[in-house]
Amino acid sequence: MSREEGTVFDRAYWEERYRHSGGSGRGPNPQLVAEVGELPPGTALDAGCGEGADARWLAERGWRVTAVDIAAAALQRAREQDHTGRVDWVRADLTTWTPAAAGQHFDLVCASYVHPAGGHEGLLRRLAAAVAPGGTLLVFGHAPAESSPHAPGSHVTPEELAAGLDPERWDVLVAEVRSRPVVGHDGREVMFRDAVLRARRRP
Ligand SMILES: C[S@@+](CC[C@H](N)C(=O)[O-])C[C@H]1O[C@@H](n2cnc3c(N)ncnc32)[C@H](O)[C@@H]1O
Structure with missing residues (x-):
């Protein structure tokens, strides 16, 4: 388990958070929309899908989504x-669930703001292994910032996201920090700094 600043991002934490959240009501992640826009629909894995806005958005555009x-x-x-x-909803722990082990590969694997207990490294390795040759890996995280509204244990840099990708097999197309305004529950606008990784597995 990862314990940083008192936050433990385990199953109990997430179950509790969703039980009391009352629904985020959020639409798809604008970073995902911007990156996926041009891709032809195929099979997709949304890892750490939460309440499913991204998965539904992909499905509405013709993707078959897990x-x-x-x-x-x-x-x-x-x-x-x-x-x-068009969505298969699966309850599984991404720190142990390995789609590639079951022979499953996807044209698109995306993960938005998933910071599992145990850290990003193992998760990214498993997600990368689930991308089909020629497919796309898209990962969004909370970039560290002095005024970040997110728990320090959830922070990750684009460099950390890209670190586990074998340069012989992957083309890293985007590894950068992007800012975007988000309106919080109290109606006030805050700037989120997203770490963005987009990589293509060579065919
Ligand atoms: C910050 S939320 C983001 C949800 C969604 N991707 C979004 O952008 O709205 C992180 C999500 O990752 C899920 N998660 C965290 N650790 C996980 C794990 N080990 N296995 C599967 N899901 C996990 C949580 O339950 C939660 O839904």
């Missing part, structure tokens, strides 16, 4: 809002 999360409470909300019939 959406995985550790929190049953999140998946229940995600399922209730899904009218596409």
Whole structure:
């Protein structure tokens, strides 16, 4: 388990958070929308899908999606809002669940703001292994910043996201920090700094 600044990002933490959140009501992540826009639909894995806004957005655009999360409470909300019939909602722990081991590979693997207990490194290795040849890996994280509203244990840099990719097999197309305004629950606007990784597995 990772314990930083008192926050433990384990299953109990996420179940509790979703049980009390009342639904985020958020649309798809604008970073995902910007990056996926040009890709032809195929198979996608949304790792750490939460309440499923990204998975549903992909499904509405013709992707066949496997959406995985550790929190049953999140998946229940995600399922209730899904009218596409193109998403398989799976409850699994991404620190041990390995789609590639079951022979599953995806044209797109995305993970937005997932910071599992145990850190990013192992998770990224498993996600990268699940990308089909010629496919795309898209990872978004909370970049460190002095005024970051996120727990320090959730921070990651683009360099850390890209570090585990074998340069012989991967072309890193984007590894950078991008800022975007987000309106919080109290109605005030805050700037989020996203660490963005986009990489293409060579065919
Ligand atoms: C900050 S939320 C982001 C949710 C969604 N991707 C989004 O952008 O709204 C992180 C998500 O990762 C999930 N998660 C964290 N650790 C996980 C793990 N080990 N296995 C599967 N899901 C995990 C949490 O339950 C939570 O839904």
